Amino acid sequence: xxxxxxxxxxxxxxxxxxxxxxxxxxxxxxxxxxxxxxxxxxxxxxxxxxxxxxxxxxxxxxxxxxxxxxxxxxxxxxxxxxxxxxxxxxxxxxxxxxxxxxxxxxxxxxxxxxxxxxxxxxxxxxxxxxxxxxxxxxxxxxxxxxxxxxxxxxxxxx
Amino acid sequence: xxxxxxxxxxxxxxxxxxxxxxxxxxxxxxxxxxxxxxxxxxxxxxxxxxxxxxxxxxxxxxxxxxxxxxxxxxxxxxxxxxxxxxxxxxxxxxxxxxxxxxxxxxxxxxxxxxxxxxxxxxxxxxxxxxxxxxxxxxxxxxxxxxxxxxxxxxxxxxxxxxxxxxxxxxxxxxxxxxxxxxxxxxxxxxxxxxxxxxxxxxxxxxxxxxxxxxxxxxxxxxxxxxxxxxxxxxxxxxxxxxxxxxxxxxxxxxxxxxxxxxxxxxxxxxxxxxx
Numbered sequence: 001x002x003x004x005x006x007x008x009x010x011x012x013x014x015x016x017x018x019x020x021x022x023x024x025x026x027x028x029x030x031x032x033x034x035x036x037x038x039x040x041x042x043x044x045x046x047x048x049x050x051x052x053x054x055x056x057x058x059x060x061x062x063x064x065x066x067x068x069x070x071x072x073x074x075x076x077x078x079x080x081x082x083x084x085x086x087x088x089x090x091x092x093x094x095x096x097x098x099x100x101x102x103x104x105x106x107x108x109x110x111x112x113x114x115x116x117x118x119x120x121x122x123x124x125x126x127x128x129x130x131x132x133x134x135x136x137x138x139x140x141x142x143x144x145x146x147x148x149x150x151x152x153x154x155x156x157x158x
Numbered sequence: 159x160x161x162x163x164x165x166x167x168x169x170x171x172x173x174x175x176x177x178x179x180x181x182x183x184x185x186x187x188x189x190x191x192x193x194x195x196x197x198x199x200x201x202x203x204x205x206x207x208x209x210x211x212x213x214x215x216x217x218x219x220x221x222x223x224x225x226x227x228x229x230x231x232x233x234x235x236x237x238x239x240x241x242x243x244x245x246x247x248x249x250x251x252x253x254x255x256x257x258x259x260x261x262x263x264x265x266x267x268x269x270x271x272x273x274x275x276x277x278x279x280x281x282x283x284x285x286x287x288x289x290x291x292x293x294x295x296x297x298x299x300x301x302x303x304x305x306x307x308x309x310x311x312x313x314x315x316x317x318x319x320x321x322x323x324x325x326x327x328x329x330x331x332x333x334x335x336x337x338x339x340x341x342x343x344x345x346x347x348x349x350x351x352x353x354x355x356x357x358x359x360x361x362x363x364x365x366x367x368x369x370x371x372x373x374x375x376x377x378x379x380x381x382x383x384x385x386x387x388x389x390x391x392x393x394x395x396x397x398x399x400x401x402x403x404x405x406x407x408x409x410x411x412x413x414x415x416x417x418x419x420x421x422x423x424x425x426x427x428x429x430x431x432x433x
Contacts, residue, residue, distance in 0.1 A: 003159040005161070021159065022159050022160065022161045022162070023159050023160040023161070023162075023194065023204075025191060025195070044192075044195040044196075045192045045195060045196065046188055046191075046192050046255070046259055046262075049256075049258065052258055058261050059257075059258045059261060060258060060261055060262050061188075061258060061259065061262060063191070063192075063195060064187050064188055064191040064192060064195075064259075064262060065187060065191070065262075066160075066162045066184070066187060066191060066204060066206070067162075068161065068162025068164075068204075068206075069162050069164065069184070069187070069204075069206045069208060071164065112258065130257075131257065133256050133257070133342060133343060134255070134256025134257055134258045134259060134343070
């Protein structure tokens, strides 16, 4: 089929072949071809943060990443954190604190928060807020999200 | 339908761009892919520069610093080589968008795109930077003060890529980047880069015209008068006279013209405080 091609991706630790439009973004491929729908399509402009994923251990926007530029790079989405206890604590704390309402921003926030805890195991409030500045939430007002990340960090560090 | 090509050398990249007239170079993709998603651009191919080793990293040269075009904003925001009169570049890089986008966007992409409200142009004009442009005929250096020729128009020819930014070696004098924006991470409503220079200053204004605004005549007139508010007001007014701001969602043209002298005076005052 013209305009489509095969992409070979290192996706959540598994080599994955995808047949998708040549100009697909990583977000398109994750959601439309791989049924990995944790990363959300919010603004598709890199602003909202709902599509945040890790590439080579660095958080990036899946919507601004061309699938064709991902060859040889290790992609990790929220679905790839099933065996990560720190992510588990973050998820539980988000649930318990009311940091999740509609849930649209949650996957991106969790990736950002997990990366923050990798860099800074006991982040100060200001550090958490700064780290979250690229993730928009229109429900919660952020207070409970910040609290959830702080309490999860505290538990993990203990 | 844009296919992604991933050359490994600059020669291969500019060769592809010469061969494919409807291709565009792509560095971090932070603006380019956003424009693709919004259907503002069409290209037969995106020639990704990410896999070209020589475009990555910051190196000291005989004359100063060479910043590879693929250097990410996050790297510049954390770069220990950007001290003294180059610290304004570090400050500006750390104010672009947010941390995740700073992991993606590059200085070469930002300079290539030349958005008038983006953060680097004023800093690089103030810092006497040169843009290294490379095409199939080889490389050339263009002064940042000459580089932007009109709205989103630059001296970069189709098929050329921004391979590096060259800056003179850092001098141990203060510099500051002041940015007024609606929320942190937004494009600037107006910005000012300011560096000490003996008994004077170098100043460039951003987001108030098609390119950064700098006047060596006005800088010469201000020399030796940095504590004279009348001279500083005249300097700010001279820069506002050279501005041609637009009315947009971030502010009116008139608002920006009024901002320039105030922001310039504030930046000069910041430097006096750091001496």
